[in-house]
Amino acid sequence: MRVKVVCVGGGPAGLYLAILLKRQDPSHDITVHERNPEGSTYGWGVTYWRALMDRLHTYDPESARAVEEGSVRWHQGVAYVRDQVTRQPGDPGHGIGRHRLLAILADRARSLGVRLEFESEITPDDLPEADLVVAADGIHSALRARHAADLGAEVSEGRNHYVWLGTTKVFDSFTFAFAETGHGWVWCYGYPYDDGHSTCVIECAPATLTGLGLDTLPEADQLALLEKLFADILDGSPLIGGSSATAWPTFRTLTNRTWHHGNLVLLGDAAHTTHYSIGAGTTLALEDAMCLADTLREHGAVPQALAAYERQRRAELVSAQSAARLSAQWYENLPRYIDLPAHRMFALLGQRHSPLLPYVPPQLYYGIDKAAGRLEVLRRLKRWLGPRAARALHTRP
CATH class of the missing domain: 3.30.9.20 (D-Amino Acid Oxidase; Chain A, domain 2)
Structure with missing residues (x-):
């Protein structure tokens, strides 16, 4: 089914959705409106993990290759506390400049026939006619604000x-x-x-x-x-620095009771925000785009597609939203952990998503976690040895 889509906001979520919809059906009429000039964006770099890169390769290998080539990688974390330094290995992380990411996605969208309109501010009073209007205009979304009561938008500081x-x-x-x-x-x-x-x-x-x-x-x-x-x-x-250097805001966590109203749907930070300390904002926005593109392909009508998109993404976000909330609280209670030996403090920093950690004395939690880790190693060794021991007994003369 050919659809006309107007996407308000030229960030990663809006651009990637446009790419995916054009890949699904080149006849779709898709325009992305971005109020800022091309090449101007806030922020420095964004971070993501290998699981996202694997999904990007599945959904659009061409843009995924460009993103991967434009990224840098690391394989460990390091913490500096007073005069102590401690390092821990970790899952491979990836970083890419926000300007670079947007340029890659914009170039890919254009190559597929998406219209990109920069310095084009769309307000609730001058929305173009479309089958679907995508609000990908961030936490300060004007489109969401117009329907805040219907969407049930709430912000906590x-x-x-x-x-x-x-x-x-x-x-x-x-x-x-x-x-x-x-x-x-x-x-x-x-x-x-x-x-x-x-x-x-x-x-x-x-x-x-x-x-x-x-x-x-x-x-x-x-x-x-x-x-x-x-x-x-x-x-x-x-x-x-930059224009935000003197602002020092507090983080605003946004939730919405529902993510769509009529033919308007929320995407990325317009729908939800998660605390920056878990480094998931861009990943979640891109995953929103993947999910919305999937449901629009799978369902014959826009209303059913939007309902399915909301159901799926709400369920998928529960874990990330819980981790973000607990991570923010860990830093808000930093004095509880900062006087531990540096390696122990760093270990509990890695455990900050645990709902138990705020209620267990830090030293005790650390000991329990270490013991549980040793038990898990023993369980894995037992599972590994079990079949081998059985084979040895079976083949013994």
Whole structure:
């Protein structure tokens, strides 16, 4: 069935949906409207894991190859706490510059016949006629706001403040750094996204923000203070700010009672947000696009497709939303963990998605987790030895 689709928002979710729909049926009439000029975007780099790359190769191998070639990789995490450094191996991670990702997706969409309209702001009062209108315009979605009551949109504010920065220091691992000040702790999440840059997300509690004056300092002074606090990991490289450097917002978690209204459907951050500390925002947005494209192909009518999309994605998001909530709470309660030996603190940082961790003394939890790990190793060894022992007994003369 040929459909006319208007996508409002030219981020990863909107562009990838357009690509997938055009691949399914080149006769689809698809236009992506982006209010900003082409090549201008917020943010530095985004991160994702191998499972997403495997899915990208399944859905559109051509764009997947370009994304993979434009990404950098790491295989471990490192934590800096006071004068202690600890490293742990982990699942391979990937980083790519947001500008690079959007350029790849825009080029691919154009090659398939998608119309891309930049500097084209669509408001609820001037929506073009279409079979389907996709709100992929982020947490501040004007289209969602127009129907907020029908969609049941709710936003909750986190406690801590954060800022998204870049640096010319290229980290070799996903890097956590915790800096102690006279007003509390400030911490950084850092990861590379190309051969010359890394992303630095810096976070702190409200009392620390105001105590250090980060809420009132000019941007240059903010960056100078933060460079001093994180000198051990920056190695003399500068932090790079932008229009958000003086904002220090709290994270806003968005939920909606329903994700569609009439022929309007929400995608990505317009539908849901998850705390940045689990590094899943772009992945979840792209997975939304995959799911919506699938349901539009599988169902003959748009209303049935949108209902199926919402049911499936709601179920799939439960785990990520729980992990994001618990991760944010772990950092909000950092003093509970920060005085542990660095390797133990780092181990519990990796366990921050556990719903039990907030209710078990950290040292006890660490011991239980280590014991459970040893038991699991023994179980695996027993499973491995079992058939071999049986064969040995069977073949014994």
